[in-house]
Amino acid sequence: MLGKLDGFNRTHHCGELEISDINKDVTIMGWVQKRRDHGGVIFIDVRDRSGFIQVVFNPHIEKEAFNKADQLRSEYVIAVKGSIRKRPKGNINQELATGKIEVEGKQLKILDKANTTPFLIEDDVNPGENLRLKYRYLDLRRPIMREIIKLRHRVVKITRDFMDDSGFLEIETPLLTKSTPEGARDYLVPSRINAGHFYALPQSPQLFKQLLMVSGMERYFQIAKCFRDEDLRANRQPEFTQIDIEMSFITRENIFELTENLLRDIFATKNIELPKKIPVMTYQKAIDQYGLDKPDLRFDMKLKNISDIVKDSQFKIFSNIVQNDGQVKGITVKAGAKFSRSEIDDLEKYVKLYEAKGLAWIMIKDDKIKSPIAKFFTEETINKIIERMEAKNGDLMLFVADQPDIVATSLGKLRVKLAGELDLIDKNKYEFTWIIDFPLFEYKKEEGRYVAKHHPFTAPLLDDVDELDNDLDKIKANSYDIVLNGEELGGGSIRISNKELQHKIFDVMNFTEEEIENKFGFLMDALQYGTPPHGGIALGLDRMIMILANTDSIRNVIAFPKTQKATSPLTKAPSKVDKKQLDELHIDLVDID
RNA sequence: GGAGGUGUAGCGAAGUGGUUGAACGCGCCGGCCUGUCACGCCGGAGAUCGCGGGUUCAAAUCCCGUCGCCUCCGCCA
Numbered sequence: 001m002l003g004k005l006d007g008f009n010r011t012h013h014c015g016e017l018e019i020s021d022i023n024k025d026v027t028i029m030g031w032v033q034k035r036r037d038h039g040g041v042i043f044i045d046v047r048d049r050s051g052f053i054q055v056v057f058n059p060h061i062e063k064e065a066f067n068k069a070d071q072l073r074s075e076y077v078i079a080v081k082g083s084i085r086k087r088p089k090g091n092i093n094q095e096l097a098t099g100k101i102e103v104e105g106k107q108l109k110i111l112d113k114a115n116t117t118p119f120l121i122e123d124d125v126n127p128g129e130n131l132r133l134k135y136r137y138l139d140l141r142r143p144i145m146r147e148i149i150k151l152r153h154r155v156v157k158i159t160r161d162f163m164d165d166s167g168f169l170e171i172e173t174p175l176l177t178k179s180t181p182e183g184a185r186d187y188l189v190p191s192r193i194n195a196g197h198f199y200a201l202p203q204s205p206q207l208f209k210q211l212l213m214v215s216g217m218e219r220y221f222q223i224a225k226c227f228r229d230e231d232l233r234a235n236r237q238p239e240f241t242q243i244d245i246e247m248s249f250i251t252r253e254n255i256f257e258l259t260e261n262l263l264r265d266i267f268a269t270k271n272i273e274l275p276k277k278i279p280v281m282t283y284q285k286a287i288d289q290y291g292l293d294k295p296d297l298r299f300d301m302k303l304k305n306i307s308d309i310v311k312d313s314q315f316k317i318f319s320n321i322v323q324n325d326g327q328v329k330g331i332t333v334k335a336g337a338k339f340s341r342s343e344i345d346d347l348e349k350y351v352k353l354y355e356a357k358g359l360a361w362i363m364i365k366d367d368k369i370k371s372p373i374a375k376f377f378t379e380e381t382i383n384k385i386i387e388r389m390e391a392k393n394g395d396l397m398l399f400v401a402d403q404p405d406i407v408a409t410s411l412g413k414l415r416v417k418l419a420g421e422l423d424l425i426d427k428n429k430y431e432f433t434w435i436i437d438f439p440l441f442e443y444k445k446e447e448g449r450y451v452a453k454h455h456p457f458t459a460p461l462l463d464d465v466d467e468l469d470n471d472l473d474k475i476k477a478n479s480y481d482i483v484l485n486g487e488e489l490g491g492g493s494i495r496i497s498n499k500e501l502q503h504k505i506f507d508v509m510n511f512t513e514e515e516i517e518n519k520f521g522f523l524m525d526a527l528q529y530g531t532p533p534h535g536g537i538a539l540g541l542d543r544m545i546m547i548l549a550n551t552d553s554i555r556n557v558i559a560f561p562k563t564q565k566a567t568s569p570l571t572k573a574p575s576k577v578d579k580k581q582l583d584e585l586h587i588d589l590v591d592i593d
Numbered sequence: 594g595g596a597g598g599u600g601u602a603g604c605g606a607a608g609u610g611g612u613u614g615a616a617c618g619c620g621c622c623g624g625c626c627u628g629u630c631a632c633g634c635c636g637g638a639g640a641u642c643g644c645g646g647g648u649u650c651a652a653a654u655c656c657c658g659u660c661g662c663c664u665c666c667g668c669c670a
Contacts, residue, residue, distance in 0.1 A: 034630075036629050036630065037629095037632090038626060038627055038628070038629065039626035040626070040627030041627040041628065041629080042629095043628075043629055043630065043632085045630075054629085056629095058627075074621095087628085088628070090628085091629075091630090093629090093630055095630085099630085116603065116620075116621060117604095117620090118604070119604050119605090119620090120604070120619075120620065125605075125619085126605065127605075128599095128600085128605095128662070129662065129663070130661070130663090181670095182670045183670035184668085184669050184670070185668085203669095203670080204670095228669060229669095231667080231668060231669075233664085234663085234664070236669070353596085353665070354666080355666090442670095451670065452670055453670075454670065455670045456670070457670095458670090553663095563662070563663090564663065564664085565661085569661095569662090
């Protein structure tokens with residue numbers, strides 16, 4: 001009768017039983033976490049989604065159940081009838097949530113047997129990630145993974161409740177849609193019915209949510225799957241989830257307020273409090289002081305510009321770079337004078353990853369200057385540098401001289417790396433900030449044209465459209481990112497709600513009339529029929545869960561993630577398909593080795 | 594496309610040319626055990642050392658190639 005529940009009706013979940021349930025008759029169901037067989041008495045930890053509880057089988061209580069318990073092995077699925085009782089004195093386990101009580105097992109039913117699992121179903125095992133992904137259904141049995149999945153559910157539920165309370169409609173948008181020319185590489189889906197034509201999976205529901213504003217839906221949100229065919233990282237998967245929001249008749253500040261209130265509810269799940277108002281920082285300030293547009297504000301070590309001090313120095317590397325539109329900036333590592341030469345060499349290797357050509361350094365050790373470059377500077381210059389860098393005895397100053405973007409990125413990344421290694425980051429701190437006033441465009445050398453830094457539907461911050469005929473580098477966008485502890489949680493913008501302006505933006509990005517029509521004709525059409533001012537934001541759900549769950553891999557917060565090569569060890573996707581399928585899709589494969 | 598790391602029983606992991614018939618821990622199998630909860634005790638099974646070449650009297654160990662996984666650069670409006 002394997003697998004039949006006859007006579008057994010689950011009454012309680014294992015982890016929810018407590019002292020007040022003593023003397024109750026209960027029926028629990030779950031997996032055998034552990035069998036401890038003492039010959040005369042057998043202990044079974046039974047685990048379900050809620051946690052686990054110890055069941056005792058004693059031959060003097062129920063001989064038959066005891067005998068059956070002898071057959072149990074790890075991960076067998078069982079149903080147990082019994083009664084809750086207090087554990088005998090001296091046998092209380094304070095470590096466990098259910099450690100004061102136990103189930104006296106009276107009837108046992110084996111619902112399914114299990115092979116020995118490839119790894120133990122425990123939190124403190126460390127199987128290779130490939131194995132975990134291949135047997136993901138077992139990996140998810142581990143409490144640590146189960147709790148992340150539950151956390152993710154709670155966050156989504158909080159979001160839906162909050163958005164509903166705030167007057168938003170949850171509206172689904174197509175997954176089979178049109179390839180967009182800007183942005184990431186699209187995942188394409190061939191059309192059987194339309195030979196040679198392709199759908200694309202959405203990189204985001206961007207245009208649909210704007211069209212919904214034109215539709216008069218006023219407030220839209222969606223827990224939206226997004227797809228980007230780019231290389232993977234520890235925090236990047238080809239398919240990921242955004243909390244996607246769009247509102248009409250609002251300003252940037254309305255979106256800030258709404259987002260902050262939503263985040264306040266979400267972060268409360270982990271007892272993390274948001275400030276009354278999240279501070280705002282300009283993009284320029286973030287780059288100047290932190291080098292990155294997602295500054296980690298939990299520690300100081302700001303970037304300092306010494307270009308003016310070294311501009312006319314004898315150190316040609318510095319002075320030449322400054323005189324050729326470059327700059328020299330540095331960070332001061334408190335107590336960094338303990339760094340060895342080879343450790344500094346490693347730091348130099350690190351900044352070189354970001355195209356810096358070198359890492360200059362000045363150390364103040366035992367009140368003496370130690371530095372390979374000090375000989376090029378007068379004492380006065382050195383003192384000015386020390387003053388600017390706010391360095392003290394025992395500190396280490398590190399400098400990069402290069403074009404401003406390279407200086408910013410390399411020092412910005414170095415700052416974060418050093419803070420981590422020197423343990424400067426208070427793990428209990430949560431520093432939120434809005435970043436505003438991004439550039440509207442950035443110049444792409446490879447393409448020889450300007451592209452939108454956020455996306456091409458972002459409204460510029462300008463008084464006059466004619467400014468778009470001037471210096472494009474200077475134009476700011478009405479866009480914003482929300483940053484937490486150096487991670488970008490999300491970003492959005494006020495959108496263009498005017499056809500002429502939208503057209504002008506496409507123009508300056510070098511789109512031809514024909515391209516505009518082909519790629520965005522439907523948007524341009526829609527903008528002619530009465531478009532409300534609107535804007536929105538998208539929050540990265542996966543990254544938010546990573547922070548809340550305190551894990552450093554996005555794969556840990558997705559039930560069935562993919563490997564770095566975008567494959568699934570579980571399903572073996574992607575895979576080859578039959579010739580017949582390809583024929584129907586009008587697809588010929590070119591030779592691939 | 595590139596750089597680095599890694600791959601040894603089911604899992605974790607030691608071993609960098611020959612006393613290693615490849616350690617150790619967990620798990621697994623058998624036996625004993627009435628209060629364990631990292632149960633304990635006794636016994637046992639289990640390894641193409643990722644794969645393919647090569648060097649050598651001798652390779653897990655050195656060399657070349659290749660594959661998987663991880664981290665990073667590029668890429669990610």
